[in-house]
Structures are given as structure tokens and as C-alpha cells.
Amino acid sequence: MKNILILNPYLSTLGGGEKAMGYFCRSLEEYYRNDVKIEILVFNTYGVNVFADDYIEVKDLNRRFAIQLKKTYIKKIDLPIPQNWKETVKNKHQIEKISKGYDIFVNFMFLSKHIGHAKTNIYHCFFPPQKYIKEQKGRGKALGLIYDLMFLIKYDKYISNSQYTNHWLAEFWKLHRRTAVIYPPVFSDKERKGRYEESEKKNIILSVGRFFVGTHSKKQLDMVRFFSENTDKFKDYEYHLVGSVSERKVDLAYLEQVQEAAGQVENIHIHVNCAYEELMKLYREAKIFWHATGYGIDENKEPEKMEHFGITTVEAMSYGAVPVVINKGGQKETVKEGVNGFRWDTQEECADKTYKLIKDDRLRKQMAEEAVKNAGKYSIEEFDRRNREVFHELGI
Numbered sequence: 001m002k003n004i005l006i007l008n009p010y011l012s013t014l015g016g017g018e019k020a021m022g023y024f025c026r027s028l029e030e031y032y033r034n035d036v037k038i039e040i041l042v043f044n045t046y047g048v049n050v051f052a053d054d055y056i057e058v059k060d061l062n063r064r065f066a067i068q069l070k071k072t073y074i075k076k077i078d079l080p081i082p083q084n085w086k087e088t089v090k091n092k093h094q095i096e097k098i099s100k101g102y103d104i105f106v107n108f109m110f111l112s113k114h115i116g117h118a119k120t121n122i123y124h125c126f127f128p129p130q131k132y133i134k135e136q137k138g139r140g141k142a143l144g145l146i147y148d149l150m151f152l153i154k155y156d157k158y159i160s161n162s163q164y165t166n167h168w169l170a171e172f173w174k175l176h177r178r179t180a181v182i183y184p185p186v187f188s189d190k191e192r193k194g195r196y197e198e199s200e201k202k203n204i205i206l207s208v209g210r211f212f213v214g215t216h217s218k219k220q221l222d223m224v225r226f227f228s229e230n231t232d233k234f235k236d237y238e239y240h241l242v243g244s245v246s247e248r249k250v251d252l253a254y255l256e257q258v259q260e261a262a263g264q265v266e267n268i269h270i271h272v273n274c275a276y277e278e279l280m281k282l283y284r285e286a287k288i289f290w291h292a293t294g295y296g297i298d299e300n301k302e303p304e305k306m307e308h309f310g311i312t313t314v315e316a317m318s319y320g321a322v323p324v325v326i327n328k329g330g331q332k333e334t335v336k337e338g339v340n341g342f343r344w345d346t347q348e349e350c351a352d353k354t355y356k357l358i359k360d361d362r363l364r365k366q367m368a369e370e371a372v373k374n375a376g377k378y379s380i381e382e383f384d385r386r387n388r389e390v391f392h393e394l395g396i
Helices: 016-031 058-065 085-101 140-154 163-173 220-228 249-262 276-285 311-318 347-359 361-378 380-394
Strands: 002-007 036-043 072-077 104-107 120-125 157-160 179-181 204-208 238-243 268-272 288-291 322-326 342-344
Touching (some): 002 085, 016 380, 072 085, 204 311, 220 238, 220 249, 220 268, 249 268, 311 322, 322 347, 347 361
Parallel strands (some): 002 104, 104 120, 120 157, 157 179, 204 288, 288 322, 322 342
């Protein structure tokens, strides 16, 4: 029996990374025909107590992502929240030490620089972290140099979630070998079939993403302004923004700003923490999909603030909502300019290309069909197939 350890302390967020991790666990269970034990390693992070009675269980993962994990468990360790570099290093060593007793170690932790000591070690990269040597000063640089070298030599495979992420992994770490790109599992082939029905479409522009400040913010406030400043072009359309929000004061304040700006225009609607069924209905009804992560930011100076892949864009495409998205980050891979959607660099381009779809219904329908077809590359089945290729390559 194979013993596998997966590092992901952010399990409770149940976001896109956790969906990919859940389906990765399912791939492993199927690959080893259930002759496997998979443990997801979690520990306390800011605001999350893994020992709380209401901390999530594997059944919550199954329910959220419609999977049936039978050989996967949660392994909790009691680590103090580090207050300084010394404590961070101590925690790092403790986590890495645990991996020694496993056949396979898989690092699914966002921006992690932990290394694995299992027989085979795999790093899943959602966006690469900076080298220690870039972050440390004085005597810490020497130790950082050693840690950086260990990070480079200890992993047998680095798997990126997009070509964009893989590019920056090579830029930051000079990694050109032992890498692979496996796109996240967005939907099954069966789910995708029949999603696009032109008869269900309404005059709706849709955006989907969390309302939050920092990192790769979804830029909802900017998009609301785009819409409100072009009401002459969009007068026959509604703009719907869907997303969850945390309890952080800065995020709640940002949502208030978006709601206040949206309130100035009659046909803008905000859906906060809406039900899954409501979101799917909006996907089915939307004709156009907007995404602006990275707007106003230099992609070469702050690449981490772009959309590294763009699951919601692919989800929208599967429903025949034509994407009109920013020409940055992972969006450049999923949206082929003038074929299955449009990409833009300025507010004016966003408005003009959206208006082109509004005025030319034949073009919109043509692009909608291409979007649905292209979305097939991001299926669960393709994710499983690519994982099996990597497993065979590693001989595990």
C-alpha cells in the first residue's frame, strides 16, 4: 500500500486550489485502485483553528466538489503561529520531518517553500514563491541560499497550473526541467455537455470572483466604473457581479465601495455569497463574461497579482458566455483573441469589444460555440489523464 502525504493548511477555504487537490487525491485513489492511504497535512493558520469542533472533514470536501474520496484523511499537527523568522524555520523543519515516512509527498500549499523528504516529492505550483535569498538580509542570506538549493534539488516534479505560472517558475528559480503544466479540473465532460443553450441567454454581462483587497484582487470596483461610464453602449444590458466576501474589515469595506458605485446605476446587480444554483443560472443566462484581475498593474513587476489561470473564465466559456477579459496572466492562454472571445488592455478596448458583441449577435453566437468547444481542454478527464502521465513518468 502506498502512503502519501499532501501539504495544504488552507484546506478549509475550499477554493479552486482545494478543488484541484481534491481531484488529485481522487486521481491517486483510482490510480492505486484504493490500495493507498492519503493524508492531508493541516495546521493552524491565522484565524483558523484546525482542532476546532467545526473544522472541515473529508466529507465536506466530497460534498463541496462532488467527489467520493474513500482513502483520504486529514492529519492535524499542533504548530504555533510563527512570530518571527526563527519560529518560521522551526515550523518548516517540523513539517518537513513528517514527510520522511511516506512514499510520496505532495506540496499543495500556496507559495510554500517547504521541501519533501519522501521517496518521491511533487510540488504543485499555483504561483511560485520568491527565493529565500531575495527576502533575507545579513546572516539570513547564507541560510536562505542553502534552503533555496534544497528546494531546487529535493522535488522530482514541479507541476504548474498554467503556462503563465510555469513561465514565472522558470524566471524565479531557473527551472527548465522536471516541470509539467496540468490545468485545473473545472468540470467533467458530462457536465459540460448541454450547458450552452442559446434560448436561455439574456442581455447579461457577468463577473464572478471574491470581493477582496490584495494579491490578485478581482477589480470589481473598476469594472463597475467601466459599465457605469458606458451606459449609452450598455443601456439594454444588465451587469451582474457574483462573489463571496470574508469577515476582514478591509474586504467588507471594499464590498461597500463596490455596492455604493453600483447603486448609482439602475442595471447593476451585486450577488454576495449567493447559492450555487443561482450562480449556475447566471452562467446559463449571461451572454458576455468580464474579468479584470491585474488591471492597472505592471505584469512584469508584479506577476503574482495577475490571474494565474482563471477558472471562472473557463466556467463561463462552458456555458457559452463569451469572455471579454484583460490581456494579462493566464487569460492569454484560455481566450484566443477574436476566436472564442476578446482580450483588452484599456477600459476603452473593454467597452468597444463588448459593444461589438452586443451589436453583432451572429458574431457573439459564433464565439460562444468556439468558447464551449475550447473549454473542453480543462475537463476533469483531461486532468486525470495528465496526472497519470506524470505518475508513469516518475515510476510511482
